[in-house]
Amino acid sequence: MSIDPEARRAQLVESAYRIADDVLFPAAAEVDRTGSIPDSHWTAIADAGLFGIAAPVESGGPGLELYQVLEIQEVMASGCLPTVFTWLQHHGVVISLAGTPNALLRDELLAPTMTGELRAGVAYAGAVPTPPRMRATRVDGGWRLNGYAPFVSGWGVIDLLQISARDVDSDDVIAAILPVDQPSPEIAMTPLHLGVADATRTVALAVDDLVVPDDRIVSRVGHADFFATQNIGLRINGTLPLGLVRRCTAILDEIGHSTAARGLRERGSAVRVRLDAAITDHDALIDARAAGAQLAVDAAAALIAADGGRGLLRGAHPERLAREAMFTLVAASRPQLKDLLVERFSARPDAHTP
Known part of the structure; x- marks a missing residue:
């Protein structure tokens, strides 16, 4: 029996309060001490449907209003900051997949990211400054990425990484979604040990001639649209x-x-x-x-x-x-x-x- 959409949205908000107060906060000191987020956190978040809160109705999402998404995120942040900071990155990837013109990539990855079967992170920072730290060069059948992403959270926790780079010719921002479960000789990872929220498993990534095929590209937008x-x-x-x-x-x-x-x-x-x-x-x-x-x-x-x-x-x-x-x-x-x-x-x- 399907749940009424409005009741579903209310249930998601209620679940955020329950998980923040009953699951995340009681374990927050231990997460801080060990620098590790327990799998039970991710299970609780997934079981409550909170990995898919940013997905629109037409993609199978709950259709939450922005104020409801923000309320959920704020309440969750009161529970365990490292868990929630890592989880926040995931929603950007869900939004990208829901809106991508790359239908094959959307069909492959959107559903498992919405359920939390696949967890995702982002590396936007290389594309933000001018000049950019991460650049993309067009090659046959794809793009070659070179550069540096100084802070990437969730390494060892996430299954997918959305990495953004600026096209050397047009300054468009190219975003690719890559699996991170296998080491790549083109990506050098340096762990960063933080004095707070070390459980975010933050790393720096140096990318050297990483060729990404077109079927892994989730978006290409103009420089102005990206910053908007x-x-x-x-x-x-x-x-x-x-x-x-x-x-x-x-x-x-x-x-x-x-x-x-x-x-x-x-x-x-x-x-x-x-x-x-x-x-x-x-x-x-x-x-x-x-x-x-x-x-x-x-x-x-x-x-x-x-x-x-x-x-x-x-x-x-x-x-x-x-x-x-x-x-x-x-x-x-x-x-x-x-x-x-x-x-x-x-x-x-x-x-x-x-």
């Missing part, structure tokens, strides 16, 4: 600091600091409104994204101050959340965002109030 879509990614990444604020305020409530928790929640609501209002305004979105990251740092600092010395013990929730708040300052960032955060943190205390 980056606003959605910025908004999605804004769910990470707001998720941390949710968790910090919940703990503040538990330890008797409800007034502080209420004030931080009000600031979080204001940031959320700014993020949503700025979805088509890149500069305003960057400003709101900076406000969110600054708020996460403030919330974690308030929690440590409230909890006292025990909050500094390695593995304590306040200590871990403080490090994770720092992660949101730089993860999935852009030079403009970094500059704005430097300005905010070095300004007079009354100069900026997110």
Whole structure:
């Protein structure tokens, strides 16, 4: 018996709250300590249908509104940041496959990525800067990729990688989806050991004359169109600091600091409104994204101050959340965002109030 579409969407949102609070958060300290995300996390997320939340109805997806997708992602981020940061990358690949003109690639990979049978990650960063770090050159039957992707999360966790590069001739952005289960002599992988969220299994990739056939190309878009879509990614990444604020305020409530928790929640609501209002305004979105990251740092600092010395013990929730708040300052960032955060943190205390 098929479930009513509206009930299905409500069920997905409810599942996110349950998994964040009952599955992810209780294990977050252990994930941080071991640097490893348990398979049971991925099973719970897959069983709840949360790998396919970004897929449109016409592709078999739930047809969630953007605000529902963002709510799910924000709530999940309050559970375990390394798990959710790795999982967030997956949705970009689902969206690419759902919209690709490459029907054979879509038919092969979309369904198993929507169910979580295949987990996916992305390497966009090589195509973002100018000049780009990752370049694509047209060859017979495909493209030759050369360059560097400085931060790629999920290595050893993901099955597929969507890698983007800029065409040396047209500056179009070429995106390919590759399996990562077999070593390739054209790809050199260097593990990066992070002081926080090390369980994201982040690596740097150097690509040397990797030839990708046309049947692995998921998209080719103009340079301007590629950057126009980056606003959605910025908004999605804004769910990470707001998720941390949710968790910090919940703990503040538990330890008797409800007034502080209420004030931080009000600031979080204001940031959320700014993020949503700025979805088509890149500069305003960057400003709101900076406000969110600054708020996460403030919330974690308030929690440590409230909890006292025990909050500094390695593995304590306040200590871990403080490090994770720092992660949101730089993860999935852009030079403009970094500059704005430097300005905010070095300004007079009354100069900026997110």
